[in-house]
Amino acid sequence: MPLVEISEIHKRFGTVEVLKDVSLSLDKGEIVAVIGRSGSGKSTMLRCINALERVQAGRIVVDGIDVTAPDADLNRLRQRVGMVFQSYNLFPHLTVERNVMLALRLVRKLGEDAARDIARQMVAKVGLAEKLAAYPDELSGGQQQRVAIARSLAMQPTLMLFDEITSALDPELVGEVLRVLESVAQEGMTMMLVTHEMNFAKNVADRVIFMHEGRIHEDGPARETLLEPRTAELRSFLSAVLH
Amino acid sequence: MIREFSPADVVYMLAAARWTVALALFAMVGGGLIGMLVAVLRIVAFRPANWVARAYINLIQGTPLLGQLFVFFFGLPLLGIQVGAWEAAALSLSIYASAFFAEIWRGSLQSVSPRQWEAGAALGLTYVQRLTHVVLPQAVRIAVPPTVGFLMQLVKDTSLTALIGFIELTRASQIISAATFAPLPVYGTAAAIYFVICFSLSRLSQRLEKRSHAAR
Amino acid sequence: MLKHLSRIVSAVLLAGAVTVAPALAADLQQIISAGKVRIGVPVDVAPFGSNDASNQPVGLDVDMANAIAKALGVTLELQQITGANRVPYLATDKLDIVIAAMGATPERALQISFTSPYAALSSGVFGPDSIAVTKPEELTDQTVAVARGTTQDLLLTKLAPNANIQRYDDDATAAAAFTSGQAQLLATADIVAKDMMDKNPALQLKPKFIMEFSPCYIGVQQGAPELLHWLNTYVHLGMRDGSLSALSEKWIGTKLPALPTI
Known part of the structure; x- marks a missing residue:
C-alpha cells in the first residue's frame, strides 16, 4: 500500500483552477522531486497533502488518514507529515532549542528534559549545536533553514514535504542546506520536494514529477526524465532553468 | 489674599498626582480587560460580533473623553442611576482606553505573519496552541510601544476628570495657581511631575522591548 | 473647544433632565x-x-x-x-x-x-498708562484678558462688543497673560488688581474704567x-x-x- 495516495484532486482559488485532476501515489522511502514553472501548481499540491489547502474535489490518503474527509483529524495527520517552508518560518520569539522543543512539548506531550534531549540531538545533526541559545534573527538564512528542518524531523514524521526550501537563500548558503537534505535522504525518509535545484533532483531523487498548467505532465525515474525529457514542455522548461 | 507658592503646595500637588496615577492605573487594568474582549470580538470569524466591536470602537474613539465623563457622571443620574465621581471616572476612562487598546492589539495580532500560523499548523499544534504559544507572544511584543504610548496619553487625559470633581494634578495646579497668581512655577512643577510619571513608563517600555525578538 | 463642547453636552443633558427627571x-x-x-x-x-x-x-x-x-x-x-x-x-x-x-x-x-x-464686587479694566482708554466703547484693537464666564466676562462682553477679549480659565491665568505681555489690558475685580500691585509694585495696573458694581x-x-x-x-x-x-x-x-x- 502506498504511503500517499492522491486521486483526481481539483483545487481552485476563486475562478483560477490551480490543480486539474491530479493523481499520484508515493511509496514509503521514495524521494520525489516536483519541478515546474511558477504557477504550475506544484507548491499547492504539496500544501494539499498536509491540508494547509483544502481541495474542492478528489481524495488524498496519507498513511491511512483520509486528509480530504470533512472530519479529518488534521493535527494527527500533521504529526506524521513534516513540512519545511521557503521562508523558514521559525518562531522569532523562541531560541533555536525552544523552536524545536515547542511541538515536542505541546503535541507529543514530552517532558521538558526529554524534549530538550531530542532538540539538542536534532540541532546537532544539522550542525548547529553551538547555536542552541541563539534567536532566529541572529542566524543566517541557511542556518535558519537547517533549524527548520531539525524542528520538523524532531517530530519523527513518516513523510517530509519541502517547499522550495532553498529558493530564498543566497547562492552561497544553498549548499549547506542541500547537504542536510542529502543526509536525511540517506536515512530512508520518504520525501517530496518542490525544487529548482535540478542537479540535486537528478542525484538525490528517485523520481521526478514535472507539473505544467495544473497537471502532472511527466512522471518518471529522476535521471532518465531529466536527461531525456519526453515532452516539448519539459524540454523548454529545462533549457530555461539550466541556462 | 494672594499668597506665595510654597513647598506645602508641592506636597499638595504630589498628593493630587496620586489620583492621576490611580486613575491611569485603573483605566489601564479596566480598559485592558474590556479591550481584550473587544479585540477578540473584532477578529473572530463571526460577522455580527465584528460589527458590534467596530461600532463600539468607532463610537468611543469618535467622541471626546470629556463628553463621556459628562454622560456618565451627569447623564446617568437623570435616568435614576446614581454614580459617584470615582465610579464615573473609572468607568469612562476604562471604556475610553478599551477602544484604543482593542485597536492597537487587533493590529498587533494581525501583524503577526500568517506564515507563523501555518508553521504552527504544520507541526500539529492546535488552533489554541498556535494562538497562545506562537502568535500572542509575538503580538504582545509588537504591541508594547503603541500601548505604552497610549498610556502616557491616558496619564495626561486624566486631567479631564476635574470636570466631575477630582482634584488630580492639573486641577490641583490650577487651584494653587489661582491662590498664588504664580502660574509659571506652579504649572512648571506640574509638568515636571507628569514628566516623571511618563518617563517611568517609557523606561518600562524600553525594557520590555529590549527583551524582544519580534519578527523582522 | 472642549469647554464649548461640554456646554453643548450639558445643555442637551439638562434639556433632557427637565423632561425626563421628576422633581x-x-x-x-x-x-x-x-x-x-x-x-x-x-x-x-x-x-x-x-x-x-x-x-x-x-x-x-x-x-x-x-x-x-x-x-x-x-x-x-x-x-x-x-x-x-x-x-x-x-x-x-x-x-x-x-x-x-x-x-x-x-x-x-x-x-x-x-x-x-x-x-x-466692583470690576474694572486695568492696564499701563501708555494705553489711553477711559470707557468701554474705546476698546477696539487692544487685547483684554479676562477669566472666562465670570461676572467681569459677562459685563465686558456686553459693554464693549468691539473689544478684543481673550478668555482664560481663571483670574490667575488671565493675570499671567497680562504680566507676560500676551494681553495689553486685564479685566478683573478691583480687589484682585489691588492685590497684584501690592505684591508686585512694578506692575502697571492702573484703572482704565470701572464696570458696574456686579x-x-x-x-x-x-x-x-x-x-x-x-x-x-x-x-x-x-x-x-x-x-x-x-x-x-x-x-x-x-x-x-x-x-x-x-
Missing part, C-alpha cells in the same frame, strides 16, 4: 431631616474661594457656606466646583446650593434658581421653593443686620452697598 431637588425639610447640606464653592476664585497656605478652602463664599449650614442647624458638606460644572452639579442633584460668585443671567436661570444677591447670587436647584425662600430670608436679614456687609469688608475690603433683591 429630584432636596427641599428644605429633606435637608433638615438629613442633617446635612451639600454646598458647592469655588477654590480658584479669590477672594470668594481659594486655598490658603495649608491648602484649606477659604474666602467669602466659604464663610457664607459655613454660616448657612450653621443657621440651618445641619452639617456642611463642602464640594469644590469649577465654572464648567457648577450648573450641572446642581441640576443633577449632586449639590443643594452653589455659592460661587455667580452672576445671574436669564439663560442660567432657566436651569437653576437664583436668590437675591449676597455680595457684590452682584453675586446664590444658586439652588429648581423645584426647591422652600429652600429658595429660606435663603432669600437669610440674605435679607444679613443685609439688614450688617453681617453680609461685614463679610464683604473682611474679604473684598469695601462695605456692601444696597443691592436690589430678586
Whole structure:
C-alpha cells in the first residue's frame, strides 16, 4: 500500500483552477522531486497533502488518514507529515532549542528534559549545536533553514514535504542546506520536494514529477526524465532553468 | 489674599498626582480587560460580533473623553442611576482606553505573519496552541510601544476628570495657581511631575522591548 | 473647544433632565431631616474661594457656606466646583446650593434658581498708562484678558462688543497673560488688581474704567421653593443686620452697598 495516495484532486482559488485532476501515489522511502514553472501548481499540491489547502474535489490518503474527509483529524495527520517552508518560518520569539522543543512539548506531550534531549540531538545533526541559545534573527538564512528542518524531523514524521526550501537563500548558503537534505535522504525518509535545484533532483531523487498548467505532465525515474525529457514542455522548461 | 507658592503646595500637588496615577492605573487594568474582549470580538470569524466591536470602537474613539465623563457622571443620574465621581471616572476612562487598546492589539495580532500560523499548523499544534504559544507572544511584543504610548496619553487625559470633581494634578495646579497668581512655577512643577510619571513608563517600555525578538 | 463642547453636552443633558427627571431637588425639610447640606464653592476664585497656605478652602463664599449650614442647624458638606460644572452639579442633584460668585443671567436661570444677591464686587479694566482708554466703547484693537464666564466676562462682553477679549480659565491665568505681555489690558475685580500691585509694585495696573458694581447670587436647584425662600430670608436679614456687609469688608475690603433683591 502506498504511503500517499492522491486521486483526481481539483483545487481552485476563486475562478483560477490551480490543480486539474491530479493523481499520484508515493511509496514509503521514495524521494520525489516536483519541478515546474511558477504557477504550475506544484507548491499547492504539496500544501494539499498536509491540508494547509483544502481541495474542492478528489481524495488524498496519507498513511491511512483520509486528509480530504470533512472530519479529518488534521493535527494527527500533521504529526506524521513534516513540512519545511521557503521562508523558514521559525518562531522569532523562541531560541533555536525552544523552536524545536515547542511541538515536542505541546503535541507529543514530552517532558521538558526529554524534549530538550531530542532538540539538542536534532540541532546537532544539522550542525548547529553551538547555536542552541541563539534567536532566529541572529542566524543566517541557511542556518535558519537547517533549524527548520531539525524542528520538523524532531517530530519523527513518516513523510517530509519541502517547499522550495532553498529558493530564498543566497547562492552561497544553498549548499549547506542541500547537504542536510542529502543526509536525511540517506536515512530512508520518504520525501517530496518542490525544487529548482535540478542537479540535486537528478542525484538525490528517485523520481521526478514535472507539473505544467495544473497537471502532472511527466512522471518518471529522476535521471532518465531529466536527461531525456519526453515532452516539448519539459524540454523548454529545462533549457530555461539550466541556462 | 494672594499668597506665595510654597513647598506645602508641592506636597499638595504630589498628593493630587496620586489620583492621576490611580486613575491611569485603573483605566489601564479596566480598559485592558474590556479591550481584550473587544479585540477578540473584532477578529473572530463571526460577522455580527465584528460589527458590534467596530461600532463600539468607532463610537468611543469618535467622541471626546470629556463628553463621556459628562454622560456618565451627569447623564446617568437623570435616568435614576446614581454614580459617584470615582465610579464615573473609572468607568469612562476604562471604556475610553478599551477602544484604543482593542485597536492597537487587533493590529498587533494581525501583524503577526500568517506564515507563523501555518508553521504552527504544520507541526500539529492546535488552533489554541498556535494562538497562545506562537502568535500572542509575538503580538504582545509588537504591541508594547503603541500601548505604552497610549498610556502616557491616558496619564495626561486624566486631567479631564476635574470636570466631575477630582482634584488630580492639573486641577490641583490650577487651584494653587489661582491662590498664588504664580502660574509659571506652579504649572512648571506640574509638568515636571507628569514628566516623571511618563518617563517611568517609557523606561518600562524600553525594557520590555529590549527583551524582544519580534519578527523582522 | 472642549469647554464649548461640554456646554453643548450639558445643555442637551439638562434639556433632557427637565423632561425626563421628576422633581429630584432636596427641599428644605429633606435637608433638615438629613442633617446635612451639600454646598458647592469655588477654590480658584479669590477672594470668594481659594486655598490658603495649608491648602484649606477659604474666602467669602466659604464663610457664607459655613454660616448657612450653621443657621440651618445641619452639617456642611463642602464640594469644590469649577465654572464648567457648577450648573450641572446642581441640576443633577449632586449639590443643594452653589455659592460661587455667580452672576445671574436669564439663560442660567432657566436651569437653576437664583436668590437675591449676597455680595457684590466692583470690576474694572486695568492696564499701563501708555494705553489711553477711559470707557468701554474705546476698546477696539487692544487685547483684554479676562477669566472666562465670570461676572467681569459677562459685563465686558456686553459693554464693549468691539473689544478684543481673550478668555482664560481663571483670574490667575488671565493675570499671567497680562504680566507676560500676551494681553495689553486685564479685566478683573478691583480687589484682585489691588492685590497684584501690592505684591508686585512694578506692575502697571492702573484703572482704565470701572464696570458696574456686579452682584453675586446664590444658586439652588429648581423645584426647591422652600429652600429658595429660606435663603432669600437669610440674605435679607444679613443685609439688614450688617453681617453680609461685614463679610464683604473682611474679604473684598469695601462695605456692601444696597443691592436690589430678586
